[in-house]
Amino acid sequence: MIAVALWSVAVLLALAPAGVVLSTVPRGPIILYGGCLMATSALCVTALSDLLYVPHLTQSAILPIGLPWLGAHFRLDALSAFFLVVVNLGGVAASLFALGYGRHEESPGRVLPFYPAYLAAMNVVVLANDAFSFLVAWEFMSLTSWAMVVSHHREAENVRAGYVYLLMASFGTLTLLLAFGLLASGAGYDFDAIRASHPSAALTGMAAILALLGAGSKAGLVPLHAWLPLAHPAAPSHVSGLMSGVMTKVAVYGFVRIVFDLLPEPMWWWSMVVLLVGGPTSTLGVLYALMQRDIKRVLAYSTIENIGIIFTGLGLALAFKAEGLDWVAALAFTAAMLHVFNHALFKSLLFFGAGAVLGATGERDMEKLGGLIHRMPKTAVAVLVGCVAISALPPFNGFVSEWLTFQAILLSPQLSSWGLKLVIPAVGGLLALAAAFAAACFVKLYGVSFLGRPRSDAAASAHETDRFSLSAMLMLAAFCLVAGILPGLFIDALAPVSKNMVGNVMPHQVGLQWLTIVPIAKSRSSYNGLLVFVFVALCGTAAASAIHRFASDRLRRAPAWDCGYPDPNPTIQYSASSFSQPIRRVFGSVIFAAREIGEMPPPSSPLPARFRIELRDLIWDELYAPIAIVIGFATERINILQFLSIRRYLTLVFVALIVLLLVVAL
Amino acid sequence: MSSLQFDIAHLFAGSLVLASFMMLYQDRLYALLNVYALHAGVLALSVAWQAYVQQAPHLYVTALIALVFKAIIIPVALHRIIKRLGIHREIENVIGVGLTMMAGIGLVALSMVVMLRVTPGADALAREDLAFALSVVLLGLLIMVTRRNAVSQVVGFMSLENGLVLAATGAKGMPLVVEISVAFSVLIAFIVIGIFLFRIRERFDSVDVQALDRFRGERR
Numbered sequence: 030m031i032a033v034a035l036w037s038v039a040v041l042l043a044l045a046p047a048g049v050v051l052s053t054v055p056r057g058p059i060i061l062y063g064g065c066l067m068a069t070s071a072l073c074v075t076a077l078s079d080l081l082y083v084p085h086l087t088q089s090a091i092l093p094i095g096l097p098w099l100g101a102h103f104r105l106d107a108l109s110a111f112f113l114v115v116v117n118l119g120g121v122a123a124s125l126f127a128l129g130y131g132r133h134e135e136s137p138g139r140v141l142p143f144y145p146a147y148l149a150a151m152n153v154v155v156l157a158n159d160a161f162s163f164l165v166a167w168e169f170m171s172l173t174s175w176a177m178v179v180s181h182h183r184e185a186e187n188v189r190a191g192y193v194y195l196l197m198a199s200f201g202t203l204t205l206l207l208a209f210g211l212l213a214s215g216a217g218y219d220f221d222a223i224r225a226s227h228p229s230a231a232l233t234g235m236a237a238i239l240a241l242l243g244a245g246s247k248a249g250l251v252p253l254h255a256w257l258p259l260a261h262p263a264a265p266s267h268v269s270g271l272m273s274g275v276m277t278k279v280a281v282y283g284f285v286r287i288v289f290d291l292l293p294e295p296m297w298w299w300s301m302v303v304l305l306v307g308g309p310t311s312t313l314g315v316l317y318a319l320m321q322r323d324i325k326r327v328l329a330y331s332t333i334e335n336i337g338i339i340f341t342g343l344g345l346a347l348a349f350k351a352e353g354l355d356w357v358a359a360l361a362f363t364a365a366m367l368h369v370f371n372h373a374l375f376k377s378l379l380f381f382g383a384g385a386v387l388g389a390t391g392e393r394d395m396e397k398l399g400g401l402i403h404r405m406p407k408t409a410v411a412v413l414v415g416c417v418a419i420s421a422l423p424p425f426n427g428f429v430s431e432w433l434t435f436q437a438i439l440l441s442p443q444l445s446s447w448g449l450k451l452v453i454p455a456v457g458g459l460l461a462l463a464a465a466f467a468a469a470c471f472v473k474l475y476g477v478s479f480l481g482r483p484r485s486d487a488a489a490s491a492h493e494t495d496r497f498s499l500s501a502m503l504m505l506a507a508f509c510l511v512a513g514i515l516p517g518l519f520i521d522a523l524a525p526v527s528k529n530m531v532g533n534v535m536p537h538q539v540g541l542q543w544l545t546i547v548p549i550a551k552s553r554s555s556y557n558g559l560l561v562f563v564f565v566a567l568c569g570t571a572a573a574s575a576i577h578r579f580a581s582d583r584l585r586r587a588p589a590w591d592c593g594y595p596d597p598n599p600t601i602q603y604s605a606s607s608f609s610q611p612i613r614r615v616f617g618s619v620i621f622a623a624r625e626i627g628e629m630p631p632p633s634s635p636l637p638a639r640f641r642i643e644l645r646d647l648i649w650d651e652l653y654a655p656i657a658i659v660i661g662f663a664t665e666r667i668n669i670l671q672f673l674s675i676r677r678y679l680t681l682v683f684v685a686l687i688v689l690l691l692v693v694a695l
Numbered sequence: 696m697s698s699l700q701f702d703i704a705h706l707f708a709g710s711l712v713l714a715s716f717m718m719l720y721q722d723r724l725y726a727l728l729n730v731y732a733l734h735a736g737v738l739a740l741s742v743a744w745q746a747y748v749q750q751a752p753h754l755y756v757t758a759l760i761a762l763v764f765k766a767i768i769i770p771v772a773l774h775r776i777i778k779r780l781g782i783h784r785e786i787e788n789v790i791g792v793g794l795t796m797m798a799g800i801g802l803v804a805l806s807m808v809v810m811l812r813v814t815p816g817a818d819a820l821a822r823e824d825l826a827f828a829l830s831v832v833l834l835g836l837l838i839m840v841t842r843r844n845a846v847s848q849v850v851g852f853m854s855l856e857n858g859l860v861l862a863a864t865g866a867k868g869m870p871l872v873v874e875i876s877v878a879f880s881v882l883i884a885f886i887v888i889g890i891f892l893f894r895i896r897e898r899f900d901s902v903d904v905q906a907l908d909r910f911r912g913e914r915r
Contacts (some may be wrong), residue, residue, distance in 0.1 A: 676789075676848070680840045687805070687833075694808040 031088040031105040033075045034113065034156060040068045041149035048142035058131040058141060062124045065145050069120035072152060076113030079105060084525030089158060096161050099218055104158035107525035108290065111366065112155045112282045115373045118508075119275035120148045122501045126381045127267040129497030133388050139180035140265055147173040147271070151279050160209035160218040164202060167283070171198035171247075174276060177268045178260045190259035197246050197256040205243035205283065208236045212291060223291045233292045237299045240287040241306070247280035249333045250340060251310040252648045257333060258317070262325030262393070266384025269325060273332040274377035278369050281339055288347070289362075289530040297351040297446050303344030304449075308456035311337025311463040316616055319470045319609045320623075320644055323393045324383045327474055328376065331419065334463055335372040338434060339365050341456055345437045346531055348449050355533035357440045360548050362531045363523050364433035370519065371426040371512060375418040378505035382412035385494040385502070386478065390487040395605040397485040398478040404491040409479050411502035416475045418509040420468040424562035426512035429546070431464060432556060436548040466612070473608040482589070482599045514558040517546050606642060613642070621645055700748050701820055707741035708827035711861060712803060715834035715854055719799050720792045722785060724777055724846055728770045731850050735765035738857045745864045754864055761860065765853065773846065787843045795841050802833040824865025831858030849888045 044064050051057030079086075087106045095101040105113075127144075134140055150173055153166035175198065179191035209218065216226035228236070242253070249257035261272045288295065314333030321327045342365025349358035385408045386401060387393055402409040418425035421432075438460070441453035483489035493499075512519055517538030524534040538546050545557040594601070606613075617623035622645040630636035673681075714734040721727040739762035746754030788795065806829035814822050835855025839848045 676840060676843070679836070683836045683840050686836070687802070690805055690809050694805060694812060 044145035066124035073117035102158035126501035129495035201246035208239035244284035270380035300348035307340030361437035368430035828862030
């Protein structure tokens with residue numbers, strides 16, 4: 030089956046140059062996105078059938094490309110198959126969405142050639158079985174996505190986003206390169222050889238930290254997240270969905286592949302580092318999200334939160350694996366993988382929803398939206414499902430994976446290390462806080478943009494989006510519901526992945542009565558998505574019919590109460606910043622140095638009073654800005670070297686030569 | 696190889712280093728060119744001797760190229776350029792002659808130490824040859840670095856190239872094609888630099904490279 034996968038990747042790669050031609054013909058985008066849809070469907074079906082029917086079969090292939098003495102090694106095992114499903118499910122949805130959405134693209138020549146190449150690169154990262162192919166594909170993935178981030182390059186903000194993204198992507202690749210360099214020192218670049226080698230403890234520790242830095246910078250772990258909320262919203266919406274929903278998962282894959290697979294048994298302090306990064310990432314990410322007004326930026330920051338949850342799960346898995354409690358490690362690892370899958374679903378869905386809103390109104394600012402539920406009812410339903418799922422409310426899928434993560438956290442007293450015993454409950458507290466904030470954040474997003482009255486003419490004249498976009502969103506919404514009410518199927522499908530990576534599996538779920546899921550044993554705790562769904566559906570229907578029965582005929586439409594003001598302007602509605610004000614006052618004043626500034630005009634002046642909110646990104650100001658200053662200072666000093674005379678250049682070369690010869694001689 | 700053959704090869708290579716030292720303390724252009732001609736002549740002799748010892752007839756071609764181009768045509772041409780341009784015939788050194796000579800001695804010692812250390816397995820002639828060749832290369836670089844005059848920088852570059860040829864002939868089995876291509880590259884470098892000299896002269900009435908620096912507003 031790996032042959033099918035590689036051929037599909039080849040088709041995607043062949044579509045990339047075709048995109049140059051197709052961007053000039055009228056129906057070109059449809060052909061291109063249709064081609065991508067077919068290729069990713071083929072990949073998705075292949076990987077899914079591998080995962081379900083032959084999960085213990087490891088297939089490999091070597092192609093004579095790449096380094097001459099190495100070739101390009103590819104391998105399809107359970108982990109790769111699972112991530113292929115995630116990547117290509119996202120790819121299918123994005124291509125379907127783009128069939129409709131891509132028609133509005135003003136400069137298709139800047140997106141079409143890179144889109145299939147980007148999909149191909151993500152697939153190759155997941156399939157690669159040697160460090161060289163992995164890094165080349167990784168960098169290719171960064172570059173093609175960068176090209177799409179700067180596709181609307183006339184906006185200065187996008188160019189800056191592209192610049193920061195390029196810097197951070199280079200940093201990530203550099204650290205991964207160093208990690209592989211350390212691992213390959215005794216074995217070579219082939220992953221099979223690295224697996225078989227026995228590097229020293231210090232070396233594996235360094236490689237694990239470097240892998241965390243490299244994968245974390247791509248996934249958006251705090252404090253390496255700075256590029257993500259700039260770059261993800263800047264791309265066209267279907268690409269934003271792919272970057273947030275899928276590319277961050279490819280980064281998670283890179284981390285899992287290196288730390289769980291290539292490195293030997295983990296040490297407990299790795300998990301400490303991962304947990305101490307993952308927990309704060311989740312809370313900070315969602316706090317940032319709460320402060321934003323731009324829909325796509327809210328979604329990008331919420332990606333950081335979810336990456337924090339995933340890495341917390343992985344950290345827990347590492348901790349339990351290091352202590353030999355591999356049955357709990359299997360629970361934590363499965364929870365993390367399930368959240369990978371779930372987040373790919375609902376984050377793509379929400380970005381597509383944001384794209385549909387953007388296409389209908391031309392606005393990304395929530396303060397200019399409102400009342401869209403009347404104008405875009407189907408989009409509103411799909412986005413509502415996404416919002417409920419990402420807020421981790423049952424019966425949708427987000428709840429299942431977060432609940433499983435908490436089940437693993439509750440087992441932390443079984444650990445013997447006191448450091449972990451103290452840290453894990455604290456991280457659990459952070460996760461709980463993040464879950465509550467996420468709910469607040471998405472209530473705000475949905476309430477302000479879809480409910481209420483339109484705050485601008487653009488929002489008032491919005492219209493429902495096209496049927497391709499709708500079908501992509503509704504497909505993802507359906508998946509969210511299915512994964513929420515039948516989580517047992519998904520947990521069982523993940524069993525071979527968990528078996529390969531942590532050496533144990535969660536209890537078998539399918540076949541338990543009423544499709545219940547049990548994390549450890551029936552006597553401890555269990556969750557039944559189906560029952561919750563039936564209960565919610567029954568209660569909802571009962572409430573709706575009761576209201577309809579008693580209240581529908583008493584409905585009358587009247588002007589909204591205007592608090593006594595004569596001119597009810599839509600802008601006096603409850604706004605996004607009003608919604609987040611309590612949280613901003615409690616947390617933001619410390620974390621974002623938030624200040625509210627009210628400027629009253631002098632008496633008798635006709636000028637309006639003004640109210641401003643000032644937020645500072647302390648991580649940017651305290652971490653990135655000093656680094657930029659130091660680098661700027663150093664380059665200014667070194668810049669003198671550019672303007673020397675020939676004789677001085679010669680002298681430099683000469684002195685360097687002498688120094689090297691002295692090193693050889695002494 | 697008999698010890699007499701070895702000694703004579705050694706003598707020629709040593710003379711080349713000696714000629715490099717002579718170039719180091721010349722403070723007149725004509726004298727520098729004459730010593731350069733001598734340098735190239737010694738190189739031709741050394742290469743010819745290697746050809747005889749190794750019984751490699753193609754090395755005679757190399758020797759001939761060295762003799763005709765480097766010992767005769769290039770010095771004569773540079774003489775004519777200097778005369779036509781009316782170049783100021785004194786060479787300004789950046790650092791004093793004494794210090795330059797001391798640095799040169801240090802460089803020769805360094806190249807001996809390096810070469811004898813890194814080539815313990817090679818045969819004696821090749822080792823000595825490589826050590827001398829590296830000295831000649833380093834001394835050529837030293838000439839380029841310590842002179843302000845463009846002509847003397849050209850001469851330093853060409854003596855450096857002589858060192859490369861010496862190294863190449865010492866190591867057995869270097870194909871003729873490589874030598875010829877090296878020789879031609881030097882010829883082209885000579886032509887380019889010659890034109891460059893005319894251009895500098897036209898513009899600044901001097902071939903002192905400091906004029907270029909002044910033109911660029913270089914900080915001193």
